[in-house]
Amino acid sequence: LPPPCDSEIYCHGDLLRTIQTAKLFDDDKHFVDMKLRSDPDVVLSAFNNLSRGFPNAVVSPSILRDFLSTYFEEPGKEFLPWSPPDWHDKPQFLAGIGDTNLRNWAEKLHHLWKSLGRKISEDVSTHPQRFSLIATPHPVIVPGGRFRELYYWDSYWVINGLLLSEMTDTARGMIENFIHLVNRYGFIPNGGRVYYERRSQPPFLTLMVESYYKTTKDKEFIRTSLPALEKEYRFWMQNRSVKVEVDGRNHVLNRFDVQAGQPRPESFTDDLELSEGLTIDAAGRLWTELHTGAESGWDFSSRWFVDDQGKNNGTLRDIRTSQLLPTDLNALLCRNERTLAQFYRILGNEVAAARFDVAVSVRLEAIEAVLWNEKQGVWLDYSLVTNTSHPAFYPSNLAPLWASCFSQASMGPRALQYLQASGGVEFANGVPTSLVDSDQQWDYPNAWPPLQHMLIEGLSSQPSDEAKKLAFNLAQNWIRTNWLAYNKYDAMFEKYSVNGDGKPGGGGEYEVQLGFGWTNGVALQLLAQYGDRLTSSSGSDSSPLSFSLHIGVLLLTPALYLF
Ligand SMILES: OC[C@H]1O[C@H](O[C@H]2O[C@H](CO)[C@@H](O)[C@H](O)[C@H]2O)[C@H](O)[C@@H](O)[C@@H]1O
Numbered sequence: 001l002p003p004p005c006d007s008e009i010y011c012h013g014d015l016l017r018t019i020q021t022a023k024l025f026d027d028d029k030h031f032v033d034m035k036l037r038s039d040p041d042v043v044l045s046a047f048n049n050l051s052r053g054f055p056n057a058v059v060s061p062s063i064l065r066d067f068l069s070t071y072f073e074e075p076g077k078e079f080l081p082w083s084p085p086d087w088h089d090k091p092q093f094l095a096g097i098g099d100t101n102l103r104n105w106a107e108k109l110h111h112l113w114k115s116l117g118r119k120i121s122e123d124v125s126t127h128p129q130r131f132s133l134i135a136t137p138h139p140v141i142v143p144g145g146r147f148r149e150l151y152y153w154d155s156y157w158v159i160n161g162l163l164l165s166e167m168t169d170t171a172r173g174m175i176e177n178f179i180h181l182v183n184r185y186g187f188i189p190n191g192g193r194v195y196y197e198r199r200s201q202p203p204f205l206t207l208m209v210e211s212y213y214k215t216t217k218d219k220e221f222i223r224t225s226l227p228a229l230e231k232e233y234r235f236w237m238q239n240r241s242v243k244v245e246v247d248g249r250n251h252v253l254n255r256f257d258v259q260a261g262q263p264r265p266e267s268f269t270d271d272l273e274l275s276e277g278l279t280i281d282a283a284g285r286l287w288t289e290l291h292t293g294a295e296s297g298w299d300f301s302s303r304w305f306v307d308d309q310g311k312n313n314g315t316l317r318d319i320r321t322s323q324l325l326p327t328d329l330n331a332l333l334c335r336n337e338r339t340l341a342q343f344y345r346i347l348g349n350e351v352a353a354a355r356f357d358v359a360v361s362v363r364l365e366a367i368e369a370v371l372w373n374e375k376q377g378v379w380l381d382y383s384l385v386t387n388t389s390h391p392a393f394y395p396s397n398l399a400p401l402w403a404s405c406f407s408q409a410s411m412g413p414r415a416l417q418y419l420q421a422s423g424g425v426e427f428a429n430g431v432p433t434s435l436v437d438s439d440q441q442w443d444y445p446n447a448w449p450p451l452q453h454m455l456i457e458g459l460s461s462q463p464s465d466e467a468k469k470l471a472f473n474l475a476q477n478w479i480r481t482n483w484l485a486y487n488k489y490d491a492m493f494e495k496y497s498v499n500g501d502g503k504p505g506g507g508g509e510y511e512v513q514l515g516f517g518w519t520n521g522v523a524l525q526l527l528a529q530y531g532d533r534l535t536s537s538s539g540s541d542s543s544p545l546s547f548s549l550h551i552g553v554l555l556l557t558p559a560l561y562l563f
Pocket residue numbers: 029143147151152153154190191264266267294295297298299300494509510
């Protein structure tokens with residue numbers, strides 16, 4: 001299997017292994033974000049000379065540090081400070097927020113775009129071989145903290161926030177960057193670094209264009225974007241789809257599936273340590289699945305663990321993301337297909353629109369046959385190992401509601417019942433990513449902004465008052481959590497804990513990050529949608545009693561959640 005990219009500095013080879021395993025930095029991402037002072041051949045030959053001076057010996061950390069300061073620059077040098085020129089005071093949506101505390105806070109969130117804007121230095125385009133950063137034609141809004149570069153699915157919520165902030169030029173520039181990346185790679189990499197080059201993230205480009213169109217009504221932008229949107233769609237259908245037979249009928253659904261058989265450069269030692277004791281083949285399979293888990297955006301989660309018996313169980317060593325058909329990815333592709341049909345219709349191209357109508361019908365049939373679980377009354381990830389559903393609760397089980405991709409009207413109310421009985425909406429500080437406390441960051445007790453938003457949007461689009469009320473309660477809980485944390489820490493976080501009011505999330509392989517692109521985007525969207533009703537002072541109807549009972553059950557009987 002190929003390495004994560006071709007670069008012998010940033011993606012494979014002795015230099016990468018030596019520096020990362022010497023653990024000179026707290027975070028492996030530090031080294032692979034450093035800029036070269038000379039071209040790679042010069043640096044590689046200097047490194048070979050250096051190691052030749054120490055036959056059979058480990059080069060000492062101080063010599064490696066000297067080597068790094070001679071040949072590399074600290075991360076971050078590839079950007080110039082950039083304040084988006086279309087930023088202006090008091091975008092209209094602020095006036096719709098009734099609660100004065102929340103309105104003032106929303107204004108501060110609107111200000112944060114200025115601190116997250118980055119312009120890429122021209123040096124990156126003229127000497128690409130000296131950078132791990134991938135040059136894009138327009139400036140970007142980054143998530144923040146260690147995430148110094150653009151990220152794919154994060155940018156959907158960032159762009160929605162920018163559009164509310166009336167920063168349409170910045171939003172358009174970000175979309176054009178992604179179009180540029182599709183044209184260059186045939187798909188959009190996970191993020192703007194060469195070490196993300198072999199994997200993508202959940203495909204949100206079509207929905208970014210939809211958001212931009214809804215704000216600007218710019219048909220011409222749809223026309224110019226469509227070839228790239230089609231190209232990305234083809235990538236997912238040709239490289240990330242699989243045939244599955246259920247009840248004697250074949251269906252095609254999508255999965256995450258990356259071909260890169262070495263440790264992730266930005267988490268090199270984590271991946272190496274995780275593979276200790278495995279054969280070379282088994283280690284290669286594990287690394288491939290780690291890349292695949294990262295492609296899902298849920299890196300990492302017990303959602304992807306499959307033990308020897310094929311059960312949704314185990315630890316990170318049991319990660320088998322490629323062996324699952326995820327509900328959310330398929331709901332997203334269904335929404336993409338429907339949106340592409342609408343785009344073609346807007347442009348008057350009925351033939352192309354009909355092609356995507358057919359894709360939607362085929363997908364709806366597959367979602368019903370493979371992902372809908374009649375017993376639980378919800379959609380569940382489907383295992384290619386056991387040909388059965390994975391029964392645990394994840395907010396992603398409700399993604400077809402968000403995408404409006406279900407074939408029978410009764411499925412909406414049944415999914416609502418499932419959600420209410422699942423235990424997932426009992427928490428006053430957000431909906432956890434799962435009910436399994438695995439110490440991975442995409443698991444209990446962490447709650448992530450995009451998942452809250454998809455759930456709330458899905459519920460609020462349902463016809464029933466009950467679903468709409470739940471959507472509002474979840475929005476109120478989430479805003480309260482973000483707001484309390486902001487007051488305590490003067491910061492927005494990439495994720496929060498459902499335990500404790502205004503507590504940042506944790507777990508996983510890096511410290512919780514501040515900034516934070518998608519968190520700000522989601523908070524602004526909820527403040528705009530529910531601004532007349534949200535308050536800074538109260539929670540929702542969640543009862544503390546059911547919360548503590550739930551925690552009791554969670555800690556005492558984890559096996560319950562496996563069936
Ligand atoms: O370095 C570890 C991993 O970090 C990223 O993943 C997390 O942050 C991203 C940016 O906010 C987010 O898109 C992703 O969902 C998070 O899990 C990176 O995307 C991973 O590829 C990387 O391995």
